[in-house]
Amino acid sequence: MIVSVIGLGLIGGSIALDLKQRGFADKVIGVDNNPMHAHQAKKLGIADEIQDLRTAVESSHLVILAIPVSACLKSLPQIMDMVDQQIVTDLGSTKEQLIESIANHPKRKQYVPAHPMAGTEFSGPQAAHSGLFDGKCSIICNPEDSDKDAVNVISDMFHTLQMRCVYMDAEVHDRQTAYVSHLSHISAFALSLTVLQKEKKDKHIFELASGGFDSTVRLAKSSAEMWTPIFHQNKKNIGKVLQKYIDTLQQFKDRIENDDHEGVDDLINDANDIRRVLDEKERTEAETIKNAKRIRRA
Amino acid sequence: MIVSVIGLGLIGGSIALDLKQRGFADKVIGVDNNPMHAHQAKKLGIADEIQDLRTAVESSHLVILAIPVSACLKSLPQIMDMVDQQIVTDLGSTKEQLIESIANHPKRKQYVPAHPMAGTEFSGPQAAHSGLFDGKCSIICNPEDSDKDAVNVISDMFHTLQMRCVYMDAEVHDRQTAYVSHLSHISAFALSLTVLQKEKKDKHIFELASGGFDSTVRLAKSSAEMWTPIFHQNKKNIGKVLQKYIDTLQQFKDRIENDDHEGVDDLINDANDIRRVLDEKERTEAETIKNAKRIRRA
Incomplete structure (x- = not known):
């Protein structure tokens, strides 16, 4: 072909x-x-x-x-x-x-x-x-x-x-990618901007950054040429998802500021459920490669 | 010893x-x-x-x-x-x-x-x-x-x-780690919570997640036992940093919703400056290992 x-x-x-x-x-x-x-x-x-x-x-x-x-x-x-x-x-x-x-x-x-x-x-x-x-x-x-x-x-x-x-369905696709792909990019861009802004006053701030920071900010290297049009075309979904993300961050902020330790524990314990998702993903990826090879041979 | x-x-x-x-x-x-x-x-x-x-x-x-x-x-x-x-x-x-x-x-x-x-x-x-x-x-x-x-x-x-x-100085340390370490963890916990919440209705949402999602959410596996006390002890700094992060996310949201493409381009182009920081970090880490070996031999 x-x-x-x-x-x-x-x-x-x-x-x-x-x-x-x-x-x-x-x-x-x-x-x-x-x-x-x-x-x-x-x-x-x-x-x-x-x-x-x-x-x-x-x-x-x-x-x-x-x-x-x-x-x-x-x-x-x-x-x-x-x-x-x-x-x-x-x-x-x-x-x-x-x-x-x-x-x-x-x-x-x-x-x-x-x-x-x-x-x-x-x-x-x-x-x-x-x-x-x-x-x-x-x-x-x-x-x-x-x-x-x-x-x-x-x-x-x-x-x-x-x-x-x-x-x-395309409508479901656009809604779901807003959560698992587009939001990850905006969170990384915003994290990068927040710390870069601080660098203007605290010149050596990145000396302290370790692997965890690198991981959360990696996607902030992605290009505007690719991402601005995506955010534009999916603005209806991204607006909603960003609002939920901001609300969750605000919840963290309130509980931390109010010394609500139990409340912060609850948020982190719930967030830890991502272990299940990431472990499952790893298994699925290995399985997918095996199946794809089988389908091609057949 | x-x-x-x-x-x-x-x-x-x-x-x-x-x-x-x-x-x-x-x-x-x-x-x-x-x-x-x-x-x-x-x-x-x-x-x-x-x-x-x-x-x-x-x-x-x-x-x-x-x-x-x-x-x-x-x-x-x-x-x-x-x-x-x-x-x-x-x-x-x-x-x-x-x-x-x-x-x-x-x-x-x-x-x-x-x-x-x-x-x-x-x-x-x-x-x-x-x-x-x-x-x-x-x-x-x-x-x-x-x-x-x-x-x-x-x-x-x-x-x-x-x-x-x-x-x-300890005061500088606590302020800077709020930016380059503690914020990364909260951003990952909140990202995890936002998508897990959505999973309750959209059961297969994580099917679509790829390496970029994994990277931004990896730290959400971290334990409450370690992180709740850190957020508590550094709440003064974390409160301020979280507010800046939320403001930046809000800026993204406003510009996307107002079809301000140039404004979104500007944010992403500025965020891309993280490439310089991450490249510099890679060089510094290699240099550090070399120097540490030299110091130990001396």
Whole structure:
């Protein structure tokens, strides 16, 4: 199969590498507005060829959009106008608006909205690497609105990436990612800003930071180019989730200030239940890799 | 040198292992209120002997307190009453109240308040491991109030652990750790609580969580036994820091809800400056290990 990847950064580059190495794609055509990224991607073996968007779409069987969600919103309708029999998917973090944008397109059934739940805080072709998706979960939204064959191709693609597929409504997807992905990023950005602000007066404050700080703030390295459009497209859900997070922080603050030790103990003991979730996740990831290998062999 | 370690959990156990392995301690005497922990510590080679507090203090040259800060506040004055020539240190996360509690003790100069900036989200003797402190920073507070020889022993101890020492006023220490350590923990606890609350209605919400979520929430596994007393003892600083964090989150929320894309870009671009800090930290940690080895050889 010939696969075009639009956007050769962390996500697009990583998917291109594994689809080629694992035999899903016979050829990867790369498309990138940034000539430097296109050049790097060719050099790093991410793409076999670099082409312009129209030529790439016309000469491939599968088109994968891996660009910021704002750019997706502009490009997806244009790409749908170009396709004949091609299947189109995107990997963006928000789904409702994008699906709405081509709801009445005559080729709608050839489009499969997806979101692989994997990434790092780095960006660009040099951040791309094999194995980024191994063991993780990929969401396919509103599968009933796509051709069954198209959905099968995309789920095969995710199994090649050693992922498990979860099918859900776009509205549920956008609400849930606000909790487990978008909120984590805002909490890290805000933590970074709070301590950087303090650094202006206390120059050596970061001397004291240890591994725990690094861990909670790591995502604050993520780029505005990618995240501002996500926050914008998902503002309805993010507003609600941020309010709940702020309320919980306020609860901590009140109980600490009122010497309510038992109340603080209760909050921490409840929060500790995350151990169950993280242990379960670890087991699921190992299981997913095993199952994905089995499915591919079958 | 004979070293007594009071509290054989993650911190006490890890320090005992490396002080013995690296030749700083000829013998480690362990003390723990929890007989199970004492038994495990003996079995894991953390302590050569288990003794009661008074016998341990009386038969050692150096006494290290590695217990929750609330327990420290009770035990330190009792231990200072027991010592003859012994040097005493503690490794707690808050310093002002503890120092205040023995400010007028006749043996005050034999006490060196310290805080090694290292840890994990796990606890108990089984979480203890060699190398926990390598490359990190250790704070020694108000060194002018301790005997010079006592300070030298403690800084030698930290160099054995391959740490660098930073000297500062206890008041500055408590303010700065509120930013770079205590806030990270509360942000993780609150994040955990926010998503766990949502899980009650959306059972499969954690299916979507990926590495970024794990990273920001990891510290929420930490125990109430350790953290409630820290938040209590440092409530003045934590209250202020939490308010700044909440204000920054509110700023994000307002800008996202008002479609102020440029304003959100500005916040994220400013937060990205954390890259400089984290890169610098990585360099410093490598340098610290090199220097600590050089100092020990000299």
